[in-house]
Amino acid sequence: MAAITLKDIRKSYAGNEVIHGISIDIPDGEFVVIVGPSGCGKSTLLRMVAGLEEITSGTLEIGGRVVNDLEPRQRDIAMVFQNYALYPHMSVRENMAYGLKISKLPKPEIEARVARAADMLELQPYLDRKPRALSGGQRQRVAMGRALVRDPAALLLDEPLSNLDAKLRVQMRLEIKDMHLRTGQTTLYVTHDQVEAMTLADRLIVMNKGIAEQIATPLEVYERPASEFVAGFIGSPAMNILTVECRDGGALLPGGHPLALAGLPAAGQVRLGLRPEDLHPAQPGADTIPVELRSVEHLGADAFGYGTIAGSEMPLVLRLPGSTRAQRGERIDLRPDPAQIHLFDPADGRRMTARTQK
Amino acid sequence: MAAITLKDIRKSYAGNEVIHGISIDIPDGEFVVIVGPSGCGKSTLLRMVAGLEEITSGTLEIGGRVVNDLEPRQRDIAMVFQNYALYPHMSVRENMAYGLKISKLPKPEIEARVARAADMLELQPYLDRKPRALSGGQRQRVAMGRALVRDPAALLLDEPLSNLDAKLRVQMRLEIKDMHLRTGQTTLYVTHDQVEAMTLADRLIVMNKGIAEQIATPLEVYERPASEFVAGFIGSPAMNILTVECRDGGALLPGGHPLALAGLPAAGQVRLGLRPEDLHPAQPGADTIPVELRSVEHLGADAFGYGTIAGSEMPLVLRLPGSTRAQRGERIDLRPDPAQIHLFDPADGRRMTARTQK
Amino acid sequence: MRRTVFPHKLLPWLLLAPQLAITLIFFYWPAAQAFRQSMLREDAFGLKTTFVGLANFRKVLADPAYLNALQVTVLFSALVAFFAMGIALFLAVQAEKVIRGKGFYRTLMIWPYAVAPAVAGMLWLFMFNPSFGTLAWPLRQMGVNWNPLLNSTHAMILVVAAAVWKQISYNFLFFVAGLQAIPRSLIEAAAIDGASRRHAFWTIVFPLLTPTTFFLLVVNTVYALFDTFGIIHAVTGGGPGKATETLVYKVYNDGFVNLIMGDSAAQSVILMVIVILLTAFQFRYIERRVHYG
Amino acid sequence: KTDISWWHAMSGANAEVVAKIAADFNASQSDYEVKPVFKGTYPETLNAGIAAFRAGQAPDIIQVFDVGTGVMMGAQGAIKPVAEVLKEGGYSFDKSQYLAGIVGYYSTPAGEMLSFPYNSSSPVLYYNKDIFQKAGLNPDQPPKTWAETWAAARKIKESGAATCGYTSTWLTWIHTENFAAWNNVSWATNENGLAGTPELKIDSPLFVKHFQELADLAKEGVFVYGGRTSEAKQNFTSGECGILTESSGGLGDIVKSGINYGIGQLPYDETAASAPQNTTPGGASLWVMAGKSDEVYKGVAAFFNYLSQTPVQQYLHEQSGYLPVTIAAYEATKASGFYEKNPAREVPILQMSGKAPTENSKGVRAPNLPQLRDIQNEEYEKMLSGQQDAATALKNAATRGNAAIKDAVGG
Amino acid sequence: MAEASPFAARGAGRLVAHFWMILGVIVVAFPVYYVFIASTHTTQTILRPPLPLLPGPEAVRNYQDAFSGGISKIGGVSLWRLLANTTIVAMGIALGKIAISMASAYAIVFFRFPLRMACFWLIFITLMLPVEVRIQPTYKVMVDLGLIDTYPGLILPLIASATATLLFRQFFMTIPDELLEAARVDGAGPWRFFKDILWPLSLTNVAAIFVIQFIYGWTQYLWPLLVTNSNEMNTIVIALKKMISFADADTPWNLVMVTSVLAILPPILVVVLMQRWFVKGLVETEK
């Protein structure tokens, strides 16, 4: 088990920098989730920690040692690859046992561990198949299993659940959390899934174009996103962000609609962030936003409404109860919760005010 | 454009049947989503429609023609593969243009279409890269692009969005929906994502172990799941399903707790399904279920509570507002909505009562 | 086994036609002739021909020299195939390890292949003649009583070395191509799994290389059995005694030099049978261990 | 114009000679055109000829090496005797105008000449005068007998003048076939096979004695084995060995190497009653294939006639080191003073035609001479590496050889 | 962009690899170097071994001699004609082999048809018999087909080998199914799939086969010797062999060596030119 420290880590491909200096201290046992848009460098960062990608500059320490120049196997890590990377010539069982065999574990111990992992991943029926004869999700589970059976100081996972079905994903997510609690392994986890990010992470790294926009606990990221980018990225549906002109005690919305809202600066332009779930249907008033519904998506428990601020083309997403009967073309008035507004600097997108604590 | 008809389609691998007879009529222009656990045969089914997998028995019609023995290219379809299957030696541009070049479209038209797709998929900066130099999500977008640029009678997609980040996924999902509305292409779409399944589908096929458990609209599947399997599979977190002993006007819950609930049979055992969002915190009473909270997951807008029915080990999942302050170890009483209960036959898991319409 | 194939029925025949035609004309027809000839006893010019049934076979199989040639062949082929592939694989892996100079090394490694066997024989004579060979001289200085003309072991070493030398280039090229086809992520996965480079090589790279290795095994077996005859011819002429006389050299020598047509034909038929069996064995039992991705 | 194809195995400078002779012949008349084609080594050329004959595409003239003579003679119907060709072509063929030793070798027992001796050679002794000097031997007096040769070789080695006293090319041709002829002992029954199926006699005492001496010398390191054919020449030209027995055709290399060499007759065994007798030719001859048109045969006859002409023979002899085949050519060369300048060139002729050949010295013939030589080489090599003594080696060689002969004649 | 191979070593490992490569190259390329060295010495030096290990003073003269007459004609045929013949034969063999063996491997791997395995075996057995032991009947076939002294005669029998077919079969079997599937869905038939997908992915192997077969064709000796009766059809190796005579005093060894160097150069040039395909082929891709 080991702490991981990144100091100004950078990566260039042929002179083209894709990671622009990331620093973070990950104490022993922490579960850190990396999220960010596709191509922002998540996998690259993970691969540098794993030792698969040379670090262009900066220092990487694992367990207090600088490991920049160490081979992956000298770093005592396990990793789950985004594209599985299963050994095609080995059966599922052999794939999982491979790392254990290398570390010369006794046979029965290996078997026990493989059996346990296979159980957890519902892979028993496939243990003797070759990866080629497995479905996509089955392959991904084998890739998971290969990391799970080992007991490394640090565990690196690159979108390990992305090909699993919802039910299995929930189950696996809980398993991973559970396992982490049991083993206390330092874990770096890349995902696209908000639920995974929010529920698994001790801390989140939100990356954008090779930069860490925010490093904080999930709730903090959700409740106090450090930038417009983070605000837009975390939360589904995404936060609505409008450019508004502040006036005393309120703001002028796009479409010229005035809104009474506390907590805004006295004057000037700001970017106002409002999460869909913080917009509550209400009687029309000075403190409500009139919205024309364009479409409603029913998800079962919830529904999402997509609309525009009346009299403008400014889109707004709302979250409605699953039982809503709201229809396309209807008009709804929404009252933003003044305690739940986010303000960003229109110039650089950084957060302006502290969000009021709940 | 074409209707697709499956008549008792079956598939065996070396005598081992993995698809056990699936029939469905997909009218021209319908968007059908296939969901089901990993390994249930979704990809196999799709591949049979595509003509990549021989159909062991049954007939497949596309546009009124029996196409069992036709080549994929004679079926006028496009497909997005689960593992991308990009041509490694071609640039992104060439990958996307390939199908068009084969169908001998004029050069400018090809360029225009590729540019349009690249725009939509935010792939312009990568058009001249080889797949190898792309991130996982970028690759998947290329795979999407390859299908989008073409204008086939039917579009087949195998988990096309599974490697995209949340934001892009939402965007892509809306794009796909939009595109479908514009082009009216008959579409078969395999996914693990509940949101995709619920929002995109005109109709859902819920598969389990090679069988179509239910074929219906998303809302119907959600509100009237045809079997315990469907009930458990659709909805996240999954529906809670308890075995209860019915008595007049109520039931005996696991742990011996009596619950007053309308709509149950007079006697006998049934499986009672209660969705997390249909359990509402309430004052303790004869019609509430006492639950001990074991853990709470905060997702931002919502939180999930994991607990057990007091006095038993029966797990129960609840959906709580994101702002909840409920804590591990607390006791909550929940009132099930009698209009929203689901009953399944303990013998075969089929739905027993019609769910009351909202 | 491929999951998907094209459904055409006639096209594959068209694709196969040229190869089949050439094979039938230039292989099966001559082979049939050889088979016919193996039942005959005739003079070189085919003027006097008697049908003798299996007598030629009986004679050949009863000849202790034939058994000797068989033993020599097994030893020789095994050594050649093993060293030619082993050294080439080793060097191919080394070549992948370096970052600069790869192309340079690759170019030089192929040179021997560019030397016509006719010239190669001359070179080996020049280099390893015990008295004046450029390379025999240092051997002698080192106290090795180098004498392939009379010492069977030395002779065997010499022909094996020459045969291996000619074949390394070939194997090297294909191993390099094979190594490049191995997905990067698998090597990475092995590194993560804690495998040392050596271990990863034997457990991941080598198994994934088996299509190439298997191809080369077949090719090298055939090479060692047949194509090395020119080298043996030039370097030792089968000697000293019969120490380096392989089956093919014997077929050649009996048929080509000694003009004993029937014997030679019988030997080539036996040889064909041996090699067909050997290849069948390779495809049946060894190819099972080959992993086609 | 009638084309006449001539397949040959001449490489290097000899190939140039072939080209020149053909060109000159073509220029000398306008009816025929001789087209020489290089077909590889001797065995390769013979095989090409055989394959072509079987396919009905035989060349008109083919050059066949000495050991292939037996095969060609056995192939009645495939060849047309040269004597016949010449006669039909209107040329008088007078055997007496040719060197007897050579013509005898290429004739039937009845005396009909079957092939045209194009290039003939004979083994001689070369020695390194500088080494002789250093070893305290007389550099102007080459050893005459084997005993003298062994003594000189030992002295060279012992004195440290060279690391190797003696070496030899072609143990089969020089130490077996020519040894028999030169010492007038039988190589095989039936006039060494010229008169019928031979039975090898090479295990007779004189051979055994001779080879045991060789084996002993090899053990002492005085004799160095160089290989089955002419490889040993290099041991001599490199200065490693003081004495070499080798074909007269090897002279050029030795001249080129720049060493200070001398030439002597092939040594003989002084215990042999009528030694030295005469040596037998090596090299190759030209065979005419059967089944060609009269026109072709006429052309071939004209060509052979041209070849026999003195200036052509002289040119061939002086250029290539092979022997002239007509007495007239020999005389003309002698008259030109060539031998005074190159005394060594006369040695092989004198050796070969010094005495009328006996039944032991007309040459050797067997249907499978190459195979017999293989067998001998194998046994000799075993002997030289100390695995068996000379008696065993020769016994084995004879026994195996005789079995092979029996096989070859279809026993 | 060629990125570092996944096998690339770090630090000392890389040096060790260089060491082995240099050693390997020395051992493997030495004889060729030897020919080059010999081509820069006089015949006398060449014949008085051991040969020096460094180039001699005669380089300029030998090469001048060679071009100003020595070897401009061998056996009455100009050097250019010989080189042209050899090039035609080598190219014919290399290209022919690649063409027919790719076609047959393609049929065997990407189609299912009756007797598929039988055809497979029928072809593979041809691995087993080299020209030397079937020369007579083959020659007869050549005569019957009127192929003596023609380029097809020189080329055809030598493209009947199964090695290339075997290689392509092996390689094709490693092509992932998904690529074929994607191409089929994209509308590619067998020809398009071959041309657009399989061929580019096979380039490394094609390049390897081409080099190997080109050299194989270039260095052929026995077969060209047999099927050519006219000197005009000779290849460089036959001509070279004609120059070499161990038993002959007048062999101009220095010129032989120069000719050998010239005979070796074109194949080496081919290797160097094909080099980039080796790099290009698969390095950028992950199948």
Ligand SMILES: Nc1ncnc2c1ncn2[C@@H]1O[C@H](COP(=O)(O)OP(=O)(O)OP(=O)(O)O)[C@@H](O)[C@H]1O
């Ligand atoms: N070539 C094959 N040989 C044998 N069994 C196979 C083969 N391909 C797939 N299967 C099996 O068929 C079943 C269905 O596979 P399929 O790929 O259709 O699943 P899926 O529903 O797409 O799963 P996932 O969501 O994990 O992609 C699986 O159990 C799989 O193991």
Ligand SMILES: Nc1ncnc2c1ncn2[C@@H]1O[C@H](COP(=O)(O)OP(=O)(O)OP(=O)(O)O)[C@@H](O)[C@H]1O
């Ligand atoms: N070998 C390479 N050469 C050049 N650029 C590369 C290479 N590999 C990755 N990149 C680029 O580096 C950036 C980061 O890639 P990375 O794979 O880390 O993204 P990611 O965050 O994991 O994305 P995803 O979520 O889509 O997997 C991308 O823009 C990608 O195009």
Ligand SMILES: O=P(O)(O)OC[C@H](O)CO
């Ligand atoms: O070296 P040569 O050419 O004189 O030939 C020697 C004899 O022919 C060997 O049989």
Ligand SMILES: [Mg+2]
């Ligand atoms: Mg990634």
Ligand SMILES: [Mg+2]
């Ligand atoms: Mg699937």
